[in-house]
Amino acid sequence: MAHGAAQTLQQAFLALVVLGVIAGAAFAAWWMRPTPTYSAEDLTVGSPFDVTFRAENRNPWFGMARLRIGCVVESVRASGFPTTSVDATDVRFPAGGDQSLAPGQSATFKCPFRSLIGHPINDDPAVAQRAEIYLRAEYDVELLRAWRLVDYSAHFVLDTHFLPPRWAAKP
Numbered sequence: 240m241a242h243g244a245a246q247t248l249q250q251a252f253l254a255l256v257v258l259g260v261i262a263g264a265a266f267a268a269w270w271m272r273p274t275p276t277y278s279a280e281d282l283t284v285g286s287p288f289d290v291t292f293r294a295e296n297r298n299p300w301f302g303m304a305r306l307r308i309g310c311v312v313e314s315v316r317a318s319g320f321p322t323t324s325v326d327a328t329d330v331r332f333p334a335g336g337d338q339s340l341a342p343g344q345s346a347t348f349k350c351p352f353r354s355l356i357g358h359p360i361n362d363d364p365a366v367a368q369r370a371e372i373y374l375r376a377e378y379d380v381e382l383l384r385a386w387r388l389v390d391y392s393a394h395f396v397l398d399t400h401f402l403p404p405r406w407a408a409k410p
Contacts, residue, residue: 273298275306275340275376277392279406280347287370287397287404288352292327294376295345302341302381306332309375310350313394316369324375325351339381350374370397371409 275294282290296303308327327348332338340346350372374392394409 272380272388273301273303273340273342273378274390275303275308275378275392277374277395279395282403282405285403286353287406289349290406291329291347291349292374293345293347294340294374296340296342299342302339302344303376303378304339304381306338306340306346306376306378308346308348309377310352311373311375312352313371313373314369325354327351327374341381369399371395372406 273296276297278293280291280293294306294308308330309324310327311322311324313322328351330346330348332340332346333344352372371394373394376390378388380386380388395406396409397404398407
């Protein structure tokens with residue numbers, strides 16, 4: 240009887256070890272997943288609603304395949320403008336890129352905010368005093384094409400301390 244209990248305890252311990260290894264491998268895979276890093280290019284003239292953004296894959300091991308980027312306007316001033324999403328335009332991948340970013344590569348894109356916001360921003364984009372946006376990416380991990388991920392960027396706010404205003408990461 241004691242032998243049967245010891246064998247059952249040994250099997251339970253082995254099952255826990257196997258589950259721990261699987262959980263550890265899943266955690267490591269999630270931790271090592273590629274996530275895009277975003278930045279807004281500096282603007283010397285014009286509207287911050289026409290700025291070019293950059294998405295970079297800083298992961299040294301895995302690429303991002305079938306990358307789709309969306310731009311989300313969280314708020315504009317205190318206008319009550321609803322949160323609205325639109326697909327990025329003018330997306331430019333590296334030469335030979337087929338909507339993919341290999342490790343260390345970056346792509347540029349624009350967010351067509353003007354078409355979303357309309358009056359009065361379309362008439363005078365310099366009058367925007369407060370706005371908040373974020374970016375949304377959908378992509379496959381390069382080696383595991385069936386693993387579709389969605390990533391949301393940190394929020395960007397319109398920094399009006401500069402002329403013209405520019406997008407800065409929200410503190």
